[in-house]
Amino acid sequence: MEEQGYIKYNENVENIRLREYPMLHGTTYLDHAGTTLYAKSLIERFSADMISNLYGNPHSASTSSQLSTRRIEDIRLRLLGLFNADPEMFDVIFVANATAGIKLVMEAFRDQEDGFWYGYHRDSHTSLVGVREAAKQHRCFTSDAEVERWLDDDKKHAGNLQRPALFAYPAQSNMNGRRLPLDWCYRPRSTENRSKQPVYILLDAASFVTTSPLDLSDGDVAPDFIVLSLYKMFGFPDLGALIVRKASAHVFNRRRYFGGGTVDMVVCLKEQWHAKKSETLHEQLEDGTLPIHSIVALNSAIDVHQELFGSLEQISGHTAFLAKELYDGLSSLRHGNGMAVCEVYKGPSSVYGDPRTQGPIVSFNIRNCYGGWVSNAEVEKLSAVKNFQVRTGGLCNPGGIASFLGLAPWEMKQNFSAGQRCGNDNDIMGSKPTGMIRASLGAMSTAEDVNSFVEFVRGFYAQQDFPLSMQAPVPSLPAKPPTASPFHVESLTIYPIKSCAGWQVPLGKAWEVRREGLVWDREWCLIHQGTGAALSQKRYPKMALIRPSIDLDEGVLRIRFAGSLQTTTPTPELALPLSADPTLFSDGSTFKQKTAKVCGDSITAKTYKSIEISHFFTQALGVACHLARFPVVGNGSQTSASSRHSKAHLQPHQLPARLQIPGAFPDTQPVPLLSAAKRPILLSNESPILTISRSSINRLNELIKEDGGKAAQAEVFRANIVVAENLESMPGAEQPYAEDHWRYVQIGHQFFEMLGSCRRCQMVCIDQYTAEKNEEPYVTLSKTRRFDGKVFFGQHTCHMPFHDVSSPLAQNPTISVGDLVSPYQDGDSATGLLLESLVNT
Numbered sequence: 001m002e003e004q005g006y007i008k009y010n011e012n013v014e015n016i017r018l019r020e021y022p023m024l025h026g027t028t029y030l031d032h033a034g035t036t037l038y039a040k041s042l043i044e045r046f047s048a049d050m051i052s053n054l055y056g057n058p059h060s061a062s063t064s065s066q067l068s069t070r071r072i073e074d075i076r077l078r079l080l081g082l083f084n085a086d087p088e089m090f091d092v093i094f095v096a097n098a099t100a101g102i103k104l105v106m107e108a109f110r111d112q113e114d115g116f117w118y119g120y121h122r123d124s125h126t127s128l129v130g131v132r133e134a135a136k137q138h139r140c141f142t143s144d145a146e147v148e149r150w151l152d153d154d155k156k157h158a159g160n161l162q163r164p165a166l167f168a169y170p171a172q173s174n175m176n177g178r179r180l181p182l183d184w185c186y187r188p189r190s191t192e193n194r195s196k197q198p199v200y201i202l203l204d205a206a207s208f209v210t211t212s213p214l215d216l217s218d219g220d221v222a223p224d225f226i227v228l229s230l231y232k233m234f235g236f237p238d239l240g241a242l243i244v245r246k247a248s249a250h251v252f253n254r255r256r257y258f259g260g261g262t263v264d265m266v267v268c269l270k271e272q273w274h275a276k277k278s279e280t281l282h283e284q285l286e287d288g289t290l291p292i293h294s295i296v297a298l299n300s301a302i303d304v305h306q307e308l309f310g311s312l313e314q315i316s317g318h319t320a321f322l323a324k325e326l327y328d329g330l331s332s333l334r335h336g337n338g339m340a341v342c343e344v345y346k347g348p349s350s351v352y353g354d355p356r357t358q359g360p361i362v363s364f365n366i367r368n369c370y371g372g373w374v375s376n377a378e379v380e381k382l383s384a385v386k387n388f389q390v391r392t393g394g395l396c397n398p399g400g401i402a403s404f405l406g407l408a409p410w411e412m413k414q415n416f417s418a419g420q421r422c423g424n425d426n427d428i429m430g431s432k433p434t435g436m437i438r439a440s441l442g443a444m445s446t447a448e449d450v451n452s453f454v455e456f457v458r459g460f461y462a463q464q465d466f467p468l469s470m471q472a473p474v475p476s477l478p479a480k481p482p483t484a485s486p487f488h489v490e491s492l493t494i495y496p497i498k499s500c501a502g503w504q505v506p507l508g509k510a511w512e513v514r515r516e517g518l519v520w521d522r523e524w525c526l527i528h529q530g531t532g533a534a535l536s537q538k539r540y541p542k543m544a545l546i547r548p549s550i551d552l553d554e555g556v557l558r559i560r561f562a563g564s565l566q567t568t569t570p571t572p573e574l575a576l577p578l579s580a581d582p583t584l585f586s587d588g589s590t591f592k593q594k595t596a597k598v599c600g601d602s603i604t605a606k607t608y609k610s611i612e613i614s615h616f617f618t619q620a621l622g623v624a625c626h627l628a629r630f631p632v633v634g635n636g637s638q639t640s641a642s643s644r645h646s647k648a649h650l651q652p653h654q655l656p657a658r659l660q661i662p663g664a665f666p667d668t669q670p671v672p673l674l675s676a677a678k679r680p681i682l683l684s685n686e687s688p689i690l691t692i693s694r695s696s697i698n699r700l701n702e703l704i705k706e707d708g709g710k711a712a713q714a715e716v717f718r719a720n721i722v723v724a725e726n727l728e729s730m731p732g733a734e735q736p737y738a739e740d741h742w743r744y745v746q747i748g749h750q751f752f753e754m755l756g757s758c759r760r761c762q763m764v765c766i767d768q769y770t771a772e773k774n775e776e777p778y779v780t781l782s783k784t785r786r787f788d789g790k791v792f793f794g795q796h797t798c799h800m801p802f803h804d805v806s807s808p809l810a811q812n813p814t815i816s817v818g819d820l821v822s823p824y825q826d827g828d829s830a831t832g833l834l835l836e837s838l839v840n841t
């Protein structure tokens with residue numbers, strides 16, 4: 001750490017601030033990674049220059065034109081000088097911004113005879129990521145180690161490269177300020193035996209050079225292309241630059257476009273011919289009139305910057321010191337219970353205070369004292385009110401954001417489908433934040449900026465004492481210690497495609513539960529091509545052989561058909577993206593869009609347009625059908641008409657009052673605390689979840705076997721939750737049909753309301769493994785479980801969200817196999833307590 005000796009805080013900056021940055025009065029500017037600020041002297045000096053000189057359009061013989069040309073050439077040299085770049089070896093192309101520089105390089109490679117291979121690092125800005133769209137082949141390196149392996153692995157690589165390669169990465173991530181290895185600037189190129197096709201390197205230095213020197217004095221180890229945003233360095237002018245190593249300038253020879261000053265002669269009439277300028281690279285690439293006045297301003301910008309702050313080394317030391325203060329300050333903030341307030345997104349090898357590995361950017365999210373996420377949109381609004389200028393959201397860095405926030409591609413697409421966009425308020429989805437808060441420092445940042453921001457976060461987000469009502473996010477129920485219950489969750493099953501086979505949630509996997517039910521349950525259905533009605537196993541028993549499964553790692557729904565197909569060329573398995581990608585669905589052009597009907601109700605399901613998918617199901621079932629998907633339902637905060645539509649009709653049942661098994665929910669005991677006005681939850685009439693009990697199945701099967709019938713598998717009841725009693729329960733102590741009397745249950749940390757008993761039909765007679773029909777268990781059910789002419793088995797169940805949504809239990813409600821199940825019955829003293837605590841939280 002000896003080298004860090006020079007890192008110190010520059011107190012002069014405080015005086016400079018007062019004098020040179022009047023616009024910073026009364027505000028704390030922490031978005032230098034967006035753009036730094038221009039000094040007052042810079043604007044004054046530029047203005048004086050403009051007023052005293054006559055600058056014409058370059059490329060002509062007049063003195064005003066000559067003056068412009070001369071100044072621009074001088075400034076090119078000065079800019080190269082900032083990076084110790086020898087003009088013999090490098091040229092500067094002025095562009096609008098760093099992105100425009102990247103696009104020039106991209107166009108040159110796109111115009112190569114056989115296109116190009118493009119590799120980019122995960123930490124890249126969107127402007128680098130977008131280059132992949134022009135490449136013939138591309139690869140995203142998801143870690144530094146992957147780049148290292150690629151660099152070491154030349155033999156394998158040589159065989160793969162049939163075309164020129166471009167490798168791009170940021171010298172500093174604009175997301176969290178991590179600085180990437182600079183030896184990648186030449187190592188991909190220097191491995192000579194790699195292939196006949198050369199590898200070029202594009203270094204995105206837009207974020208890096210704002211607070212760090214970049215040394216290009218050794219042309220052999222310099223990247224081929226370097227892009228800069230000059231406004232990010234100086235605050236003004238709004239200009240970018242592309243620095244090209246002349247040894248690699250030939251790449252631009254194939255560039256097809258010409259325009260403005262880049263040609264010596266153009267013939268348009270009758271013959272089409274042009275002569276490109278050939279003297280300098282910048283003449284060939286700078287299309288149209290240069291931003292003359294911006295380039296002139298750059299001169300003042302460099303002057304003033306050096307006068308105020310000295311070298312980029314000095315700025316690097318000053319900002320590294322402050323960044324460490326900021327990082328230490330934010331990461332040490334604690335809630336009263338000792339939990340961290342900020343989750344800071346720092347690279348594993350980054351060290352704040354060491355400018356070789358880390359620039360002056362701190363990205364983080366805030367958690368409340370329960371570990372739940374605080375919405376970025378909320379932080380942003382409060383920051384605006386308190387005059388802190390920070391950046392929040394996706395930060396134009398898709399790879400970095402996704403890896404730090406643990407967002408799988410399907411989740412990002414899912415969030416997108418559910419309405420999440422960069423910059424909107426939907427920033428916590430599926431219990432994960434979708435963006436970050438970024439505080440970044442610049443040459444004119446001060447210790448006061450850092451301290452006041454840390455104090456702001458502490459003051460508003462560190463919860464020292466718990467609000468009383470929030471002390472226990474889970475209602476505490478002394479009257480019913482959870483260990484007292486003999487019930488637990490035996491299995492969790494979802495039915496991704498309505499009426500098709502179920503898929504069991506793997507042991508140990510916490511499964512999200514929503515108002516509409518378990519996630520991915522009955523998200524899809526099959527609709528008849530003629531009538532648009534949803535197909536049901538009652539009519540098409542073979543649906544039991546369609547076996548969907550959910551693969552969250554790959555982000556796909558897999559569908560297998562366990563029966564024999566009638567065709568000789570069947571699709572063995574379908575894999576559909578879980579993300580609701582709109583391009584997958586028919587807009588009516590493939591086949592006529594039908595409004596799907598589920599149990600007589602019209603619903604808005606979207607039909608997949610793929611002929612292959614329709615064919616798969618049509619072949620499997622022997623009925624012409626399409627696969628359809630229900631519209632994505634947003635997170636808890638959205639209750640749009642469409643979300644209510646989604647699954648509300650899938651499992652229609654009557655209102656609880658008409659469903660009750662006589663005596664089960666005595667009418668004389670209405671729930672006193674749940675008056676409509678005070679209801680803490682959304683009580684829908686939907687039946688999102690079906691719960692059955694193993695003890696009840698056992699009792700039923702005993703009776704079936706007494707009569708010599710075929711015992712029923714639990715699967716025929718198509719429940720979501722199978723509740724079982726603990727094995728150590730005494731024989732004969734089982735409580736079959738106890739669930740008929742449950743009013744609420746706690747499963748793990750979540751609460752559920754029992755909506756009433758489930759009415760059964762002959763569908764329970766379809767063997768879920770063979771799709772064959774039996775008599776049982778319907779016959780025995782109707783003998784023993786018939787009330788008022790209807791047959792009941794199992795309980796409709798609905799999740800009760802916490803009213804207070806700030807706890808992780810509320811933001812990410814999940815249940816797992818093995819969770820304890822604690823029932824609450826009417827008349828139970830604990831039930832009253834439960835309701836009370838639900839109303840209060």
Ligand SMILES: *Cc1c(COP(=O)(O)O)cnc(C)c1O
Pocket residue numbers: 033097098099100125127170172173174204205206207208228229240
């Ligand atoms: C800002 C930035 C860009 C884009 O620069 P523009 O000047 O807006 O085109 C690209 N990469 C990084 C690392 C950046 O910080």
